[in-house]
Amino acid sequence: MARKFFVGGNWKCNGTTEEVKKIVSTLNEAQVPSQDVVEVVVSPPFVFLPLVKSLLRHDFHVAAQNCWVKKGGAYTGEVSAEMLVNLGIPWVILGHSERRLILNESNEFVGDKVAYALEKGLKVIACVGETLEQRESGSTVDVVAAQTKAIAERVSNWAHVVLAYEPVWAIGTGKVASPAQAQEVHFELRKWLHANTSPEVAATTRIIYGGSVNGANCKELASQPDVDGFLVGGASLKLEFIDIIKSAEIKKSA
Numbered sequence: 001m002a003r004k005f006f007v008g009g010n011w012k013c014n015g016t017t018e019e020v021k022k023i024v025s026t027l028n029e030a031q032v033p034s035q036d037v038v039e040v041v042v043s044p045p046f047v048f049l050p051l052v053k054s055l056l057r058h059d060f061h062v063a064a065q066n067c068w069v070k071k072g073g074a075y076t077g078e079v080s081a082e083m084l085v086n087l088g089i090p091w092v093i094l095g096h097s098e099r100r101l102i103l104n105e106s107n108e109f110v111g112d113k114v115a116y117a118l119e120k121g122l123k124v125i126a127c128v129g130e131t132l133e134q135r136e137s138g139s140t141v142d143v144v145a146a147q148t149k150a151i152a153e154r155v156s157n158w159a160h161v162v163l164a165y166e167p168v169w170a171i172g173t174g175k176v177a178s179p180a181q182a183q184e185v186h187f188e189l190r191k192w193l194h195a196n197t198s199p200e201v202a203a204t205t206r207i208i209y210g211g212s213v214n215g216a217n218c219k220e221l222a223s224q225p226d227v228d229g230f231l232v233g234g235a236s237l238k239l240e241f242i243d244i245i246k247s248a249e250i251k252k253s254a
């Protein structure tokens with residue numbers, strides 16, 4: 001089964017109502033490859049989810065940037081998976097490095113979140129990635145394998161999981177992983193899935209790259225055999241996001 005190209009736009013903690021409306025109307029007007037070629041998901045902050053969902057073209061979907069690890073209740077400031085389901089939000093990003101590092105989310109906590117969100121019927125973009133220090137000490141593959149293992153131990157059905165490889169040193173730095181560096185880690189992650197989940201999961205799970213992806217570097221990254229799409233931060237707020245979506249065409253002609 002071919003892996004459909006996936007482009008996610010992570011808006012992070014950005015935007016006003018006016019800005020959000022403007023981004024959505026730009027997306028709505030864009031000419032992009034059909035849904036058979038590329039799956040597009042944009043992820044605004046929680047407070048804008050209903051607005052974006054109501055205005056966004058129907059061939060694009062929305063994702064939350066996080067959700068609580070279990071059933072809602074007395075957890076001040078949290079948003080539960082049930083609430084996202086209730087609002088008709090199909091996707092959630094979990095384990096982003098900004099949450100792992102700034103908010104101290106552990107591998108196990110992220111694994112628990114992924115399992116719970118899937119159980120409630122959400123589709124999950126699960127993020128993994130090494131810091132610069134970890135890369136320089138040669139532990140990149142061990143780090144992303146341990147992060148993936150904590151998910152795999154809790155999840156048996158990978159059909160609704162997209163794995164995002166986001167090296168921390170490439171996020172928001174303008175320092176993109178080279179196509180060869182991205183391919184190497186994506187290959188290792190797929191190999192890990194093959195050995196530790198099943199050959200089918202390894203063959204069908206989309207592994208997308210995130211970290212300073214832009215309109216200029218997306219084509220070369222997309223041409224790597226194990227790069228199945230992108231999770232885009234800064235550039236997802238700009239017009240070049242359309243070019244990044246269009247890089248899906250590379251796979252079609254491959």
Ligand SMILES: O=C(CO)COP(=O)(O)O
Nearest residue numbers: 010171172211212233234
């Ligand atoms: O963190 C990212 C997407 O989740 C990547 O962010 P940038 O594209 O801004 O580097």
